[in-house]
Amino acid sequence: MEKVVRGRRATLAETPAVLPLDQILRGDCIAQMKALPAKSVDMIFADPPYNLQLGGELFRPDGSHVDAVTDEWDKFDTFAHYDAFTRAWLAEAHRILKDDGTIWVIGSYHNIFRVGAAVQDLGYWILNDIVWRKANPMPNFRGTRFTNAHETLIWASKGEKAKYTFNYRSMKTLNDELQMRSDWEFPICGGGERLKKDGVKVHPTQKPEALLYRILLACTKPGDVVLDPFFGTGTTGAVAKRLGRRWMGIEREGDYIAAAEERIAAALPLDESALATMQSPKSQPKVAFGVLVENGYLAPGTMLVDTKRRWQAMVRADGSLSSPCGANGSIHKVGSTVQGAPACNGWTFWHYEAEGALKPIDALRQTYLLATQP
Amino acid sequence: MEKVVRGRRATLAETPAVLPLDQILRGDCIAQMKALPAKSVDMIFADPPYNLQLGGELFRPDGSHVDAVTDEWDKFDTFAHYDAFTRAWLAEAHRILKDDGTIWVIGSYHNIFRVGAAVQDLGYWILNDIVWRKANPMPNFRGTRFTNAHETLIWASKGEKAKYTFNYRSMKTLNDELQMRSDWEFPICGGGERLKKDGVKVHPTQKPEALLYRILLACTKPGDVVLDPFFGTGTTGAVAKRLGRRWMGIEREGDYIAAAEERIAAALPLDESALATMQSPKSQPKVAFGVLVENGYLAPGTMLVDTKRRWQAMVRADGSLSSPCGANGSIHKVGSTVQGAPACNGWTFWHYEAEGALKPIDALRQTYLLATQP
DNA sequence: GGAAGTTTTGAATCGTGAG
DNA sequence: TCTCACGATTCAAAACTTC
Numbered sequence: 001m002e003k004v005v006r007g008r009r010a011t012l013a014e015t016p017a018v019l020p021l022d023q024i025l026r027g028d029c030i031a032q033m034k035a036l037p038a039k040s041v042d043m044i045f046a047d048p049p050y051n052l053q054l055g056g057e058l059f060r061p062d063g064s065h066v067d068a069v070t071d072e073w074d075k076f077d078t079f080a081h082y083d084a085f086t087r088a089w090l091a092e093a094h095r096i097l098k099d100d101g102t103i104w105v106i107g108s109y110h111n112i113f114r115v116g117a118a119v120q121d122l123g124y125w126i127l128n129d130i131v132w133r134k135a136n137p138m139p140n141f142r143g144t145r146f147t148n149a150h151e152t153l154i155w156a157s158k159g160e161k162a163k164y165t166f167n168y169r170s171m172k173t174l175n176d177e178l179q180m181r182s183d184w185e186f187p188i189c190g191g192g193e194r195l196k197k198d199g200v201k202v203h204p205t206q207k208p209e210a211l212l213y214r215i216l217l218a219c220t221k222p223g224d225v226v227l228d229p230f231f232g233t234g235t236t237g238a239v240a241k242r243l244g245r246r247w248m249g250i251e252r253e254g255d256y257i258a259a260a261e262e263r264i265a266a267a268l269p270l271d272e273s274a275l276a277t278m279q280s281p282k283s284q285p286k287v288a289f290g291v292l293v294e295n296g297y298l299a300p301g302t303m304l305v306d307t308k309r310r311w312q313a314m315v316r317a318d319g320s321l322s323s324p325c326g327a328n329g330s331i332h333k334v335g336s337t338v339q340g341a342p343a344c345n346g347w348t349f350w351h352y353e354a355e356g357a358l359k360p361i362d363a364l365r366q367t368y369l370l371a372t373q374p
Numbered sequence: 375m376e377k378v379v380r381g382r383r384a385t386l387a388e389t390p391a392v393l394p395l396d397q398i399l400r401g402d403c404i405a406q407m408k409a410l411p412a413k414s415v416d417m418i419f420a421d422p423p424y425n426l427q428l429g430g431e432l433f434r435p436d437g438s439h440v441d442a443v444t445d446e447w448d449k450f451d452t453f454a455h456y457d458a459f460t461r462a463w464l465a466e467a468h469r470i471l472k473d474d475g476t477i478w479v480i481g482s483y484h485n486i487f488r489v490g491a492a493v494q495d496l497g498y499w500i501l502n503d504i505v506w507r508k509a510n511p512m513p514n515f516r517g518t519r520f521t522n523a524h525e526t527l528i529w530a531s532k533g534e535k536a537k538y539t540f541n542y543r544s545m546k547t548l549n550d551e552l553q554m555r556s557d558w559e560f561p562i563c564g565g566g567e568r569l570k571k572d573g574v575k576v577h578p579t580q581k582p583e584a585l586l587y588r589i590l591l592a593c594t595k596p597g598d599v600v601l602d603p604f605f606g607t608g609t610t611g612a613v614a615k616r617l618g619r620r621w622m623g624i625e626r627e628g629d630y631i632a633a634a635e636e637r638i639a640a641a642l643p644l645d646e647s648a649l650a651t652m653q654s655p656k657s658q659p660k661v662a663f664g665v666l667v668e669n670g671y672l673a674p675g676t677m678l679v680d681t682k683r684r685w686q687a688m689v690r691a692d693g694s695l696s697s698p699c700g701a702n703g704s705i706h707k708v709g710s711t712v713q714g715a716p717a718c719n720g721w722t723f724w725h726y727e728a729e730g731a732l733k734p735i736d737a738l739r740q741t742y743l744l745a746t747q748p
Numbered sequence: 749g750g751a752a753g754t755t756t757t758g759a760a761t762c763g764t765g766a767g
Numbered sequence: 768t769c770t771c772a773c774g775a776t777t778c779a780a781a782a783c784t785t786c
Contacts, residue, residue, distance in 0.1 A: 109503035116487025128520045129483035143542040149555035168517040181523035341437040435776040510779040516762040
């Protein structure tokens with residue numbers, strides 16, 4: 001039985017044509033996710049309802065009203081309901097995700113701790129928590145607490161050993177050649193981006209497109225399928241379309257769906273050349289060290305040294321190195337052997353002498369790539 | 375039996391002289407907390423183990439070794455074990471706290487979601503989550519994730535309706551006359567503040583004093599009792615002593631205790647005049663606007679404006695204002711009248727020109743208080 | 749002694765793929 | 768499932784060294 005189910009799921013996953021791509025599915029997010037095939041989605045972005053402690057009104061996951069809580073039992077009852085709802089949709093999300101897919105969930109202190117605990121309990125592996133610092137948060141009018149100036153996002157893979165997409169180079173480029181940190185600053189959604197109808201905002205918690213832009217750019221590839229089970233007014237869909245990703249949205253409210261469809265129809269995709277600049281260097285052609293020797297960029301017999309000239313090694317005709325202490329092999333192997341280190345990047349460790357200065361052999365690789373790339 | 379125990383505890387709570395103030399209690403934090411009387415502590419700051427679950431060894435790109443947290447006290451077999459531990463100490467903390475006390479807990483994504491869920495389940499009421507943005511975090515050496523550049527703190531009262539101390543005015547003053555936000559930036563603990571023995575750090579996760587300074591300043595009054603059940607090298611005790619608060623610490627490791635005792639003994643309390651500037655405005659003597667005029671801080675005839683120079687008003691000799699549109703009266707009355715608003719805090723609404731810049735008249739009140747308080 | 753350059757280090761869940 | 772080769776990867780602050 002299990003075998004059959006697995007077989008069926010695998011078949012569906014291999015036929016993504018059955019996925020309702022670039023569409024909004026109307027209905028309950030758990031029911032709609034159940035109808036999607038297993039392991040079919042590359043990324044999930046979820047902005048679930050907070051539903052807790054707000055305005056004294058409490059709602060169950062099914063939308064029914066919870067009477068005002070007056071004692072501890074009711075309070076626990078409410079948390080339990082919220083937890084059950086959270087675990088139900090997170091479990092479906094886990095089933096739908098490809099094995100190398102990731103999930104993002106956003107929340108505030110009202111719900112994010114419960115969501116995070118559920119994420120861990122369901123076997124997801126948290127990769128980062130990200131803080132969205134609001135440039136222009138609403139002040140605390142009564143002066144009773146700190147200004148609530150941030151929201152929290154959780155980024156998780158399907159499990160501890162799971163692979164995942166992270167466009168490290170794109171993020172570093174976006175952050176002015178420094179590693180992207182876990183704290184991001186964006187203004188809250190307003191201005192022309194904020195959807196309004198008759199002057200009234202369509203959705204109370206519309207997220208800024210810049211936030212989704214960074215998330216999709218960091219964790220998906222062009223053509224990947226992104227699901228948003230709490231679609232709202234479709235920020236995820238609009239940004240996905242712009243970035244050349246496929247999307248699916250689930251939403252219950254007709255007003256939100258109408259606004260989202262209009263918005264996404266108007267969104268303009270970036271052209272392919274713009275998307276191409278976001279590729280990671282891993283997709284660059286690899287250059288073997290030996291190719292540099294073959295092509296005369298470095299003559300056999302040249303002596304290489306580290307920056308402090310503590311160690312040296314000679315370049316041999318086949319692109320291997322030979323050190324005076326007897327170590328032989330690749331630039332990486334000899335580098336790690338002479339240092340007694342577990343690993344070494346030979347490209348940055350070994351240097352050659354040019355015009356009286358030491359340059360890393362990686363510079364030669366870049367020269368070669370520039371000369372040979374079309 | 376239970377009744378007797380409660381009776382004893384209640385008695386102890388009414389006789390706080392029995393509290394082991396300004397001392398480190400050696401032993402397990404749960405056992406030691408059980409020995410403390412109920413409702414006896416004004417604030418708890420807790421820096422529990424994070425349950426990091428680190429894998430193998432990590433090396434920097436230059437081959438050097440990363441000194442990770444490998445201590446036994448951070449190891450838990452499963453999430454269930456960690457949760458049981460967390461709920462046990464949080465429950466004792468709840469019993470010990472006064473009804474108007476608050477608790478602070480710090481953690482990272484490894485543990486903070488579990489801690490936060492437990493805090494809510496035990497009946498605490500979360501007031502804020504605070505993000506400590508590290509000015510100089512450790513980079514992600516492998517380029518596999520976002521730089522983990524922050525930690526999260528939870529601030530909670532004993533329950534939804536509980537009162538608590540929040541020195542709003544102190545925080546606003548500390549933040550250059552803007553409301554203190556939920557994201558704080560500090561460097562990690564280093565320099566002369568970092569405790570070392572024979573060149574080796576005494577504790578792997580010593581917290582910066584600036585962090586505790588802000589917390590104690592925000593949420594306690596002079597003389598309040600602060601408990602730290604994971605005392606480590608005593609940052610909480612050192613800052614509490616500096617700020618004129620009483621403290622208690624619980625710690626298992628003798629090495630940490632020895633370092634903490636030496637450190638706290640060397641800490642110098644601020645003198646009372648410095649502490650006085652941190653008082654909340656409610657306990658400050660009120661200053662009438664007219665007193666500032668009387669004392670020459672603002673000359674009659676001076677023009678006041680709002681930040682955007684949309685409205686102006688003239689200072690009269692009796693401390694009342696007069697606006698060109700005909701409104702007369704107190705700084706608050708004229709402020710609300712010109713705006714057509716139901717109310718207005720004239721101290722922050724009206725500004726005067728000084729050195730080419732606009733400053734709120736509240737700044738003059740603060741100057742006056744500093745000059746006249748004993 | 750001070751300026752300038754070098755080294756060290758911090759709560760870290762830190763590869764991939766062929767054979 | 769294990770082993771091995773290949774190869775990709777770091778920021779800010781403080782401490783330390785050199786000139």
